[in-house]
Amino acid sequence: MSKIIGAQAIINSLINEGVDVIFGIPGGTVIPLFDVIYDTPEIKFILCRHEQGAVHMADGYARTTGKAGVVIVTSGPGATNTVTGILNAYMDSIPMVIFTGQVALPQIGNDSFQEADTVGITRPITKHNYLVTDANDLPRIVKEAFHITSTGRPGPVLIDIPFDIQRLEIDYECPKNISIRGYNPKYEGHPQQIERVANVITKSKRPVIYSGGGVILSNASEELRELVRKSQIPVTSTLLGLGAFPETDTLSLGMLGMHGTWYSNKAVQECDLLICIGARFDNRITGNVQKFSPNSIKIHIDIDPTNIGKVVETKYPIVGDIKRVLKKLIPKVSKLDTKSWLKTIYGWKMEHPLKYEHNDVIKPQYVIEKIYEFTKGDAIISTSVGQHQMWVAQYYKFTKPRTLLSSGGLGTMGYGFPAAIGAAVGNPDKVVFSISGDGSFQMNLQELATAVRSGLNVKVCIMNNGYLGMVRQWQDLFYNKRYSGVELKDCNPDFVKLAESYGAVGLRAENTSDVDEVLKKAMEINNIPVLIDFKIEEEENVYPMIPAGRSMDEIMDR
Amino acid sequence: MRHTISILVENKSGVFTRIGGLFSARGFNLDGISVGPTEDNSVSRLTIVTHGNDKIIEQVNKQLNKLIEVIKVIDLTLEDHVERELALIKVSCNSETRSEIMQIVNIFRANIVDISARTLTIEVTGIVDKVQALINLLRHFGIREVARTGAIALKREYERT
Numbered sequence: 001m002s003k004i005i006g007a008q009a010i011i012n013s014l015i016n017e018g019v020d021v022i023f024g025i026p027g028g029t030v031i032p033l034f035d036v037i038y039d040t041p042e043i044k045f046i047l048c049r050h051e052q053g054a055v056h057m058a059d060g061y062a063r064t065t066g067k068a069g070v071v072i073v074t075s076g077p078g079a080t081n082t083v084t085g086i087l088n089a090y091m092d093s094i095p096m097v098i099f100t101g102q103v104a105l106p107q108i109g110n111d112s113f114q115e116a117d118t119v120g121i122t123r124p125i126t127k128h129n130y131l132v133t134d135a136n137d138l139p140r141i142v143k144e145a146f147h148i149t150s151t152g153r154p155g156p157v158l159i160d161i162p163f164d165i166q167r168l169e170i171d172y173e174c175p176k177n178i179s180i181r182g183y184n185p186k187y188e189g190h191p192q193q194i195e196r197v198a199n200v201i202t203k204s205k206r207p208v209i210y211s212g213g214g215v216i217l218s219n220a221s222e223e224l225r226e227l228v229r230k231s232q233i234p235v236t237s238t239l240l241g242l243g244a245f246p247e248t249d250t251l252s253l254g255m256l257g258m259h260g261t262w263y264s265n266k267a268v269q270e271c272d273l274l275i276c277i278g279a280r281f282d283n284r285i286t287g288n289v290q291k292f293s294p295n296s297i298k299i300h301i302d303i304d305p306t307n308i309g310k311v312v313e314t315k316y317p318i319v320g321d322i323k324r325v326l327k328k329l330i331p332k333v334s335k336l337d338t339k340s341w342l343k344t345i346y347g348w349k350m351e352h353p354l355k356y357e358h359n360d361v362i363k364p365q366y367v368i369e370k371i372y373e374f375t376k377g378d379a380i381i382s383t384s385v386g387q388h389q390m391w392v393a394q395y396y397k398f399t400k401p402r403t404l405l406s407s408g409g410l411g412t413m414g415y416g417f418p419a420a421i422g423a424a425v426g427n428p429d430k431v432v433f434s435i436s437g438d439g440s441f442q443m444n445l446q447e448l449a450t451a452v453r454s455g456l457n458v459k460v461c462i463m464n465n466g467y468l469g470m471v472r473q474w475q476d477l478f479y480n481k482r483y484s485g486v487e488l489k490d491c492n493p494d495f496v497k498l499a500e501s502y503g504a505v506g507l508r509a510e511n512t513s514d515v516d517e518v519l520k521k522a523m524e525i526n527n528i529p530v531l532i533d534f535k536i537e538e539e540e541n542v543y544p545m546i547p548a549g550r551s552m553d554e555i556m557d558r
Numbered sequence: 559m560r561h562t563i564s565i566l567v568e569n570k571s572g573v574f575t576r577i578g579g580l581f582s583a584r585g586f587n588l589d590g591i592s593v594g595p596t597e598d599n600s601v602s603r604l605t606i607v608t609h610g611n612d613k614i615i616e617q618v619n620k621q622l623n624k625l626i627e628v629i630k631v632i633d634l635t636l637e638d639h640v641e642r643e644l645a646l647i648k649v650s651c652n653s654e655t656r657s658e659i660m661q662i663v664n665i666f667r668a669n670i671v672d673i674s675a676r677t678l679t680i681e682v683t684g685i686v687d688k689v690q691a692l693i694n695l696l697r698h699f700g701i702r703e704v705a706r707t708g709a710i711a712l713k714r715e716y717e718r719t
């Protein structure tokens with residue numbers, strides 16, 4: 001045992017947890033922590049330009065590496081700036097630990113300078129949070145936080161640390177074990193239930209697997225593939241589940257839901273067995289719940305019991321870790337005779353493929369297809385939120401888990417670019433594409449500085465339609481083209497010059513014939529961020545579309 | 559349907575807010591809530607009264623269990639249990655009504671714990687319905703103030719013979 005100050009205890013604990021990078025911005029109440037970081041070569045500190053950016057970076061780092069992201073920010077405004085990023089991570093079950101500074105203990109409650117009730121503000125948006133009131137608790141709390149964030153259903157954990165706590169001396173000993181009596185996630189699925197589920201699967205005639213982000217979080221992509229290979233059941237995926245099953249496989253139906261493929265939605269509608277794995281029947285998937293997959297028996301495998309029966313009645317729930325449950329399920333499932341069912345589905349695929357009109361004006365779908373070609377599906381792709389996000393989900397063929405970063409649950413504009421930076425930090429050997437809208441990019445473009453400073457291999461592709469395109473689309477389709485508050489083009493910056501002013505490379509494509517050329521150029525540049533301004537068709541819409549709250553009967557397609 | 563749920567939680571600050579926050583954030587009904595220490599210093603017991611259909615009550619139980627500082631959730635409605643609430647009722651009186659009120663108090667096995675020229679303060683313990691019945695009966699005398707604890711409850715144990 002050795003006597004060290006609280007700040008040192010925190011950093012020692014981080015090293016013990018295997019943390020190698022921290023994202024954040026300093027401030028008055030975390031200077032002791034930064035003073036220790038100054039002497040800690042084991043941990044790289046990435047200085048961000050906004051705390052929201054820092055949290056999204058930690059998120060992108062976590063989604064691509066599977067390790068918890070770590071953020072340190074100051075009290076008050078530093079802490080409140082993290083809120084959107086934390087909720088974003090909470091909704092998508094991403095592991096991260098956020099350290100916020102707090103005013104010194106005697107000052108709490110006095111409306112002190114830069115005081116905020118951070119645990120109060122973040123209580124409903126974290127898996128758990130702590131206010132440290134005794135420096136001796138630090139080693140235990142940090143250990144618990146890392147345990148809680150990455151086990152069970154992952155989610156962000158926040159630790160609020162008063163200034164004086166960071167400077168107090170304590171006897172430091174890294175706790176070996178932890179026990180939290182109120183926290184015991186269930187990992188092993190119920191064996192008899194698994195048996196039952198295997199029987200139900202074997203008896204089905206028209207089964208569909210509906211796979212979600214949980215498969216990726218549980219590292220169960222291999223198991224999912226094996227189950228499908230063995231059983232020949234077609235797979236549709238949520239946005240967050242893309243990559244768990246290769247979209248190049250004939251059994252892949254692509255994404256389902258509001259902007260999912262026609263045939264995946266049709267298959268879900270017509271199936272007699274819906275096997276939901278690591279997803280939660282979000283309303284962007286179900287639309288009108290009463291009419292959603294009306295004739296199917298539902299199987300639901302999920303680690304979070306609250307997900308089960310929350311939206312859709314499930315006849316066969318299994319609570320457990322997806323990887324472990326599938327491992328036990330696979331040997332019990334045999335090859336099904338899905339031939340005629342698959343034939344029907346392939347018919348739908350031929351009749352209603354994803355399609356767009358090719359043109360001289362750049363079509364966003366074409367750009368995404370080209371990016372796929374150039375990266376051979378091997379890159380990490382991040383999106384922000386809007387039409388471009390849906391085009392990425394539709395037209396990029398994800399074949400590997402942890403290669404798509406997208407804000408699913410919260411739909412946070414501005415997520416994509418910082419998330420891409422976090423991914424690049426965690427995966428120095430990979431190319432990372434940040435595909436963003438012109439609107440979304442402007443919500444966190446200040447992080448260009450962060451990307452340039454770290455010499456990251458990030459290619460920012462702006463799908464520049466001059467609009468808050470997704471909102472414009474809704475106004476186009478449901479509000480008589482009354483475009484209210486959606487126009488960006490009258491005052492968008494010159495994105496190329498903007499990139500250059502930060503020391504990044506700026507490129508532009510104005511015609512379809514430029515697309516190849518700029519992408520080729522971008523791929524040749526290494527260790528400097530590249531931004532490409534794609535001037536795309538302004539009023540292109542995303543299809544198919546099932547309007548909010550409706551069902552497959554009302555799907556709109558070209 | 560009405561449910562009485564007993565929750566054992568870590569005796570730490572903020573736990574109460576977590577649970578209250580959960581109910582408001584998810585739109586669950588909170589008809590009563592009471593909290594107090596238990597035989598174990600590190601554990602507090604919350605008793606919550608809520609209502610809703612089976613699906614909602616299932617969510618209430620699961621969401622409570624999901625909180626890290628919640629150690630155990632027992633839906634007592636599904637078990638044989640003893641439930642009590644305590645109320646203090648300050649009611650107006652005068653020389654004419656005083657004895658009538660005292661008779662009612664006797665019938666309810668309640669106690670008079672404070673008396674003044676114009677008021678009586680009554681202490682009553684019982685199931686929630688009994689407390690409510692007494693309040694209803696006293697209403698026309700003029701109720702000045704009421705303080706109720708909310709229900710607390712424990713599971714019943716049977717002697718095996």
Ligand SMILES: Cc1ncc(C[n+]2csc(CCOP(=O)(O)OP(=O)(O)O)c2C)c(N)n1
Pocket residue numbers: 384385386387388389411412413414436437438439440441463465467468469470471
């Ligand atoms: C922070 C935030 N604010 C507002 C919205 C609502 N919203 C959803 S999509 C969208 C438009 C996005 O525009 P852009 O980034 O240019 O993408 P596009 O749809 O044009 O591809 C808006 C405003 C949101 N999702 N997030």
Ligand SMILES: [Mg+2]
Pocket residue numbers: 386437438439463464465466467468469
């Ligand atoms: Mg746009």
